[in-house]
Amino acid sequence: MSFHDVFDRIRKRMRDLMEEFEAEIEELTQTYSGVIQPLYTVTEYPDRYEVVLDLPYGDLNALSVKISDSTLKIECDLVEEIKFEKWSIHRNVSFKRYKGELKIPFDADIFGAVITRDPKKHFVKVVFPKKK
Amino acid sequence: MLGRPRRTLLFNELQIHEYYDAYATPTPKYMILCFPDVGLVSSIACRHIVMEKKLGLVGEIDSPTLLPPVSVIHESSPISPVQLYMPEDRSFLMVLSEIPLLPSSVYPFVDAISNYADELGVEYLLAVTGLAVPNRLELERPQVFVASSRKEVYASVKKENIEALREGFMVGFYALLLKEGRKKGFSTVVFLVESFLDIPDPEAAAFGIVALSRFAGIRVDTTKLLEEAELIKIGTRDLMMQTRKAMMDMQKQMERQMPLMYM
Numbered sequence: 001m002s003f004h005d006v007f008d009r010i011r012k013r014m015r016d017l018m019e020e021f022e023a024e025i026e027e028l029t030q031t032y033s034g035v036i037q038p039l040y041t042v043t044e045y046p047d048r049y050e051v052v053l054d055l056p057y058g059d060l061n062a063l064s065v066k067i068s069d070s071t072l073k074i075e076c077d078l079v080e081e082i083k084f085e086k087w088s089i090h091r092n093v094s095f096k097r098y099k100g101e102l103k104i105p106f107d108a109d110i111f112g113a114v115i116t117r118d119p120k121k122h123f124v125k126v127v128f129p130k131k132k
Numbered sequence: 133m134l135g136r137p138r139r140t141l142l143f144n145e146l147q148i149h150e151y152y153d154a155y156a157t158p159t160p161k162y163m164i165l166c167f168p169d170v171g172l173v174s175s176i177a178c179r180h181i182v183m184e185k186k187l188g189l190v191g192e193i194d195s196p197t198l199l200p201p202v203s204v205i206h207e208s209s210p211i212s213p214v215q216l217y218m219p220e221d222r223s224f225l226m227v228l229s230e231i232p233l234l235p236s237s238v239y240p241f242v243d244a245i246s247n248y249a250d251e252l253g254v255e256y257l258l259a260v261t262g263l264a265v266p267n268r269l270e271l272e273r274p275q276v277f278v279a280s281s282r283k284e285v286y287a288s289v290k291k292e293n294i295e296a297l298r299e300g301f302m303v304g305f306y307a308l309l310l311k312e313g314r315k316k317g318f319s320t321v322v323f324l325v326e327s328f329l330d331i332p333d334p335e336a337a338a339f340g341i342v343a344l345s346r347f348a349g350i351r352v353d354t355t356k357l358l359e360e361a362e363l364i365k366i367g368t369r370d371l372m373m374q375t376r377k378a379m380m381d382m383q384k385q386m387e388r389q390m391p392l393m394y395m
Contacts, residue, residue, distance in 0.1 A: 039331050039372060043266040052269055054331045056362035082366055095366065122362065123269055 034081075034093055037100040038074060049108050051126045055098055057082060060119045065126065067110045072126060073101040107131045133209040134189070141251070143244030145197045152190035152218065154252055162224040162348050163254045165245065167305040168232040168375040170262030171327035172368050176337035177260045177344070178228050180357045182217050185350075187226065191216030193244070198237040204230055224350065225254065230371075232378035233305060242308045246318055257313060257320040258348060260340030261306050262327030263297075274326035274336050276343045279306075281313035281320045292346055297324060304382050321347065330376045332368045334361035 040053045055063075055076050062077040081094040104110065108128035116125045137149035166178035181187070192212035203210040213230040227245055249257055263277060278289050279297040286296040302310065306322045313320030323343040327336035338354040345352045357364070 036366070036369065039369060041328055041330050045266075050266070052328075052331070054328075054365065056365040082363070084367065118269070121269075125269060 034096045035099045036095050036097070038076075038098045040100075040102060042102075044105075047130055049105055049128045049130070051102070051128070053100075053124045053126070055122045055124060058098055058122045060117045060122065060124070063117065063124065065115055065124070067104070067113055067126075069110070070104055070106075071101050072104055074124070075099050104128065133207070134211060137191070141248065143240075143247055145240055146193060146195045146244040148191060148193050148216075148244070148248055149212075150191045150216075152188075156222070158222050159253045160218065160222050160225040161254065162256045162258050162350075163245070163249045163252075164224055164226040164344070164348075165257060165259045165305075165309065166226065166228040167241075168229065168371055169304055169306065169379070170264050170329055171331065171333035171336055172372055172375065173262035173325055173327050173333055173337045173340055174260055175228075175230075175371065176332060176334050176357070176364060176368065177340045178226060180337065180341065180354070181350075181352055182226065182228065184352050184356065185219050187217035187219050189215055190218045190225075193227065193241075195237075195240075198234070198240055200231070202231060224258075224348065225252070232371075232375045234378070235382045238305050238308055238382075242305065242312050246309070246312055246316060249318070250316075255319060256348070257309060257318055258344060259306050259309065259320075259322045260337070260344050261322060261324055262329075262333060262336055263324040264329035265326045268326060268328045268333070268336075271326060274339050276326075276339055277324045278343075279310055279322045279324060281310055281318060285319075285321050289343070289347060292343065294323070294343055304379070323347075330372060330379075332365045332372050334358065334364050 038053050038055050040051055043050045051072065053074060057078045057080065058076045059079045060076065064075040066073040076098040078096055078098070081096050083094050107130050109131045110128065112129040114127045117123070134151060137151055138153070139150045141148045141150070164178065164181070166174045168175045189211070193214040193216070194212040199213065202213050204213045215228050217226040217228060218224070233241060246257065265271070268274070276294045277297040278285065278294050279302065280286065310320050310322055323340050325336040325340045327333040334357055338357050341352050341354050341357070344350070
């Protein structure tokens with residue numbers, strides 16, 4: 001292994017650690033301001049990607065989904081504020097909104113994206129066909 | 133607040149602290165095991181059983197090497213994140229973990245818990261967990277499967293519309309529990325409910341509770357669980373994120389592969 005390879009590895013590891021650290025700080029900052037990042041699951045099929053976002057208590061009438069080149073941004077208000085008063089560090093925090101973004105796979109066709117909502121179960125599904 | 137334990141048992145690097153008389157009668161017939169896993173099905177189901185059956189905290193499992201330096205504070209009492217619960221009638225004992233295990237801790241936990249169950253004279257080791265399926269959102273009624281170290285269990289649950297898990301990989305705590313159970317001659321039964329992989333799934337947990345309660349004859353009403361499903365999903369969000377990381381470390385994605393010897 002050359003000297004450059006070693007430095008490249010160290011640089012990559014440091015970059016990964018910084019990204020992880022920044023994500024955790026972002027998550028904490030959002031939580032304290034009453035914003036929750038939604039949980040999601042991504043499934044890859046031979047012809048498409050399916051992203052399912054879980055928005056419990058979400059008001060899907062107040063849903064905003066923006067898709068750009070490489071990210072899917074989602075924002076949604078909660079139907080009512082949620083408080084966990086017995087949970088000491090969050091006793092003064094009311095959760096009011098979902099806000100999150102996730103990276104879209106490079107071969108996903110963002111112009112063919114189809115968004116569906118399940119207002120009863122508070123799920124949003126975004127299907128991206130794969131680029132041909 | 134809990135005081136000092138009545139007895140502490142050592143199983144290699146694990147300590148089981150008892151706050152109850154382990155040898156009083158009746159001996160619990162079942163030990164229900166709950167470690168965070170797919171869709172938090174196990175955690176949500178067992179938390180609900182603790183609340184609904186008003187189980188008492190009777191012990192805790194700790195380790196200076198296999199668990200992170202964590203105390204959970206409940207009712208202002210600092211305890212281990214891995215706790216033992218039991219109902220008043222002593223019909224079963226539950227081991228419930230509030231944190232996901234590190235991959236290197238799984239085997240020592242399975243070994244210690246199965247040896248402890250043997251020491252107490254427990255007949256069955258039971259668990260409910262999730263089986264990740266990509267079409268979970270479309271399923272109105274998730275299917276329940278069963279995996280067991282005993283062949284006769286498959287026939288006994290067939291009438292409940294519970295299918296045997298016939299082929300596939302299992303990864304994590306319950307995978308080792310089944311394998312070790314078979315090798316050591318324990319009766320282990322794991323109910324697997326179709327669920328989301330990394331989104332908390334209270335609905336799947338309710339189906340798991342129904343399967344478990346029918347098998348073990350433990351009556352548990354799931355109405356409240358389904359009513360509070362949305363709140364539970366928000367409350368367990370952070371645990372789901374931690375569990376997702378732990379599952380990735382454990383190569384959980386291997387469960388989607390077809391075994392080489394499948395035919």
